[in-house]
Every structure is written in structure tokens, then in C-alpha cells.
Amino acid sequence: MRPLAGxxxxxxxxxxxxxxxxxxxxxxxxxxxxPRIPDYLQKFYWWxxxxxWAVRLFEREWLVNLILWGNYGRLRDAVLAELGxxxxxxVLQIACVYxxxxxxxxxxLGTAGRLDVVDVAPIQLANLRRKLxxxxxxxxxxxDASALCFAGASFDSTVLFFLLHEQPAGVRAATLAEAVRVTxxxxxxxxxxxxRPVASHPLRYLMRGVxxxxxxxxxxxxxxxxxxxxxAGWTPAAIEKTTSFGGLYQKVVIRV
Ligand SMILES: C[S@@+](CC[C@H](N)C(=O)[O-])C[C@H]1O[C@@H](n2cnc3c(N)ncnc32)[C@H](O)[C@@H]1O
Numbered sequence: 120m121r122p123l124a125g126x127x128x129x130x131x132x133x134x135x136x137x138x139x140x141x142x143x144x145x146x147x148x149x150x151x152x153x154p155r156i157p158d159y160l161q162k163f164y165w166w167x168x169x170x171x172w173a174v175r176l177f178e179r180e181w182l183v184n185l186i187l188w189g190n191y192g193r194l195r196d197a198v199l200a201e202l203g204x205x206x207x208x209x210v211l212q213i214a215c216v217y218x219x220x221x222x223x224x225x226x227x228l229g230t231a232g233r234l235d236v237v238d239v240a241p242i243q244l245a246n247l248r249r250k251l252x253x254x255x256x257x258x259x260x261x262x263d264a265s266a267l268c269f270a271g272a273s274f275d276s277t278v279l280f281f282l283l284h285e286q287p288a289g290v291r292a293a294t295l296a297e298a299v300r301v302t303x304x305x306x307x308x309x310x311x312x313x314x315r316p317v318a319s320h321p322l323r324y325l326m327r328g329v330x331x332x333x334x335x336x337x338x339x340x341x342x343x344x345x346x347x348x349x350x351a352g353w354t355p356a357a358i359e360k361t362t363s364f365g366g367l368y369q370k371v372v373i374r375v
Pocket of ligand 1: 157160183213214216237238239262264290
């Protein structure tokens, strides 16, 4: 193991392969106990995120790109373009992403910018740490998206990349409520996820079958708008939705 200096101000170790992740958190959540891994992750996504062999298998950008029918780079870049290159932005990425997503987010931050990444799976945080160079602007922490430990209005921008389709409706609503709470008024929440494709989409029936078989909550996003999961009684300043690849993917920008 090689020590790395300066990440979040601390001394860290670089594991040679995916570890269980127990050493991956830069700071403990300030006031709550470590979250437990939610049942839906353990039951339906263990094969994608929770075991060392899963991380080894899926931590390949070409594979993630294949799963997204060649759209990974375009969808990632749509998020980056949305955030722009403001030098002093505080950005929150809710949940780790395979590939170079976070590295690109960091490289777009100015010197006064900051990126917080939270995930509920220690192994995912350990994997992310291994992928990134030490950088004092970056902090990783073990938190559940549906019960964040940040103070309200802490971030200029909050990013959710293909997380919401994995969550049961109640957790999805709680995650969005937390995103709204921690994003400052005037800031934005940028979401990229699945969406119902057009009726004539050549992949429509294949994707319906794949999502039905492997991702039991994903088809919610074919049936309902993301806006329907926002807190009742809360009115965003604006919501802009754009779809791509025949409607199979959506980008939703919520102005808080
Ligand atoms: C962002 S999603 C999907 C990412 C995408 N499929 C990719 O290319 O990597 C996957 C991540 O969400 C995390 N996750 C799922 N539910 C979570 C929750 N309630 N709180 C925090 N992280 C969560 C998982 O541990 C996993 O690292």
C-alpha cells in the first residue's frame, strides 16, 4: 500500500484492488451513525455495486458505455456542461459512478471549488478514492442519500447520475427531498436517468425486459415524471427536462 497525502487534508492508503472499503471515508458524518446498506441495494444490486468482483468487473468505462448504448460520454458531458466552469462552486455528487465521471467533475472545479461525493457503500467510496488523484477540494463520505448529514443550502449544485431509477419510490422521494434541502436557493439539481423511450424505439421492448428483470424500480421512471417525486407542497423555481436517444434518457434540471 502506498500512502497518499493531501486528500481532504489527511493521509490515506491506496489499496491495490477493491477492498471492503472500511477505510474510504474522509470524515465521519458529523452527527449520525454510519448508515446501513439499504435493503434494495443488498437484494437487487449486490451484483453491480457491493462485492469486490462486481467493482472489478464494472469499473470499466467501455462496459458502462455499452450498458448505456454508447451514451455514457454524452450523458456525463451534459451534466458537466450544465454545471459550467464556475470557480467557486460547491458541488455535491450523490452516489458514486463507474468510469471517469467524478474525475471530470473535479477537473472542472476552479481552485476555490469543492466537490463532496457521498455513497452508502464503503466499497464504492474505496473504489472512487483509488481512481482519483489526491485533491484537497474533494471529500468523500459515507452517507445515505435519503438522510444526508449536510446542513441545508450547503451546495450550489447537486448531481444525481443514474441513481433514482435504482431506488424504491419512497427512498427516491426522500433522496430528492434531501437534494432540495441541501441545495441553496438559486442553485440547481442536475439529474440524468432513464426515461420512457418513444413508441417506435427499436430498443423499447428489449430495455423494458432488461429493466424489468434486473432493476425492479427503474420502470417507475418510464411511467412517472421525476417531478412527481419532489416534496409535496414545494415549488421549484423552474424545471427543465430534455430527453435523448429516442427518449430512453432524460436530463432534468431543477432550479431551487
Ligand atoms: C449512481 S448509481 C448508478 C451509477 C451508474 N450505473 C454507473 O455508471 O456507475 C450507483 C451507486 O449508488 C449508490 N447508492 C445506491 N443507493 C444509495 C443511497 N441510498 N445512498 C447513497 N448511495 C446509494 C450505490 O452504492 C452505487 O455506488
